[in-house]
Amino acid sequence: MSASPPASPPENYDPAEVQLAxxxxxxxxxxxxxxxxxALLGEHGEKTALRFAELVSDTYPIFGKTHEAEMVVTSKGLEGRPGQFIxxxxxxxxxxxxxxxxxEFIALDTKRYSGRRDFCDRFDRIVESYGKVVNPPHASRIGVRYTNRIEDQELLERLPALVRPEVLGPASLMPSPSAxxxxxxxxxxxxxxxxxxxxxxxxLPPGAVIDTSLTPAQQRSFTLDLDAFSDTQSEFCREEVGSTLRDLTKGAYRYFRWAVTDAFLDEFKEVRND
Known part of the structure; x- marks a missing residue:
């Protein structure tokens, strides 16, 4: 059984992972x-992208692309046009x-996270295949980001019991008719x-987000967003990237476990049948 969470953000605190269904x-x-x-620019970019896509098509068969938008000044004012980067x-x-x-990057994201081991194993395979085709000289930044959001209005009323007061700040105070x-x-x-x-x-109030790439909640919500990263240059290979990623996921999880209470863990251990 792990030690109790420290009174300040942890570094050596090492809680066992609790699966939250x-x-x-x-x-x-x-x-x-x-x-x-x-290798991923100009005429060669599409061929390189397709070679990589073929390597991972058994798991990720749907292929698509987007062009970065560029703002161009015209006689009609600013206009958005597809940029040169894909x-x-x-x-x-x-x-x-x-x-x-x-x-400039390779990323994996999911809406179905089942734990650190599965997520890191999946990213290992992506990095290995990407390295074979693209062969970057090194990794310049490795990061992992977890975005938690509570939208259930009943749970929001119970936030002071679910999240540490050091984290909640003013939100730890129960609302009153005058405030x-x-x-x-x-x-x-x-x-x-x-x-x-x-x-x-x-x-956050309805429609507000801390990241514009996320769909806004239609009602008030509480967000806890954790971004752990390393800017230390390292070899771009499965072993080096994988080792760093696992350290980062553990670091983010330590902070998460420090920020939430046992009541939070109990609440989200099982799927609620509302």
Whole structure:
């Protein structure tokens, strides 16, 4: 049994992973950035992208791409036009897993996170296949991001019991008729020995998000967003990237377990049949 959470953000706290069948995760994404590569630009880019896509097509058979938008000044004012850089997207058949890549990064994101081991193993295979085809000279940044969001209004009323008061801040105070808290947002960055962690959390009004790539909640919500990353240059290979990613997932999980209470874990251990 792990020790009790420390009174401040942890570094040596090492809780056992608790499987949360109903975890309020709206997205988990891992990304490796590397130097810009000509192999994924211009005429050669499409061929290279297709070669990589073929290697992972058994798991991610759906192929697509987007062009980065460019704002161009015309006689009619600013106009958005497709840019020269392309990002390719590969999705699983159920579209719950997606691989994205361009000339500067490779990423894996999911809406169906079942634990660190499965997620890291999946990313290992992506990195290995990508390395065979694209062969980046090194990894310049490795990161993983967890976005938790609670939208259940009954649970929001119980936030002071689910999340530590050090994290909640003003949201730890129960609302009153004369002071109904509508927005409370905090950002904190920590430097640990082998990585850094950027944490965002807050009580948000309907339609508000801390990341515009996420679909806004239609009612008020509480978000806990954890981004663990390392900017230390490393070899771009399955072993090096995988080892760093596992350290980062553990670091993010330590912070998550520090931020939430046992009542939070009990609430989300099982799927609720509402």
């Amino acid at each position: 109903a975890a309020p995760l709206v997205r988990v994404v891992a990304q490796v950035r590397h130097p810009a590569l000509t 990002t390719w997207h590969l999705k699983s058949a159920d579209e719950l897993w997606q691989v994205s890549f361009n000339h 109904n808290l509508q927005l409370s947002f905090t950002q904190a960055q920590y430097a640990f020995e082998r990585y850094r962690l950027l944490a965002h959390w807050g009580l």
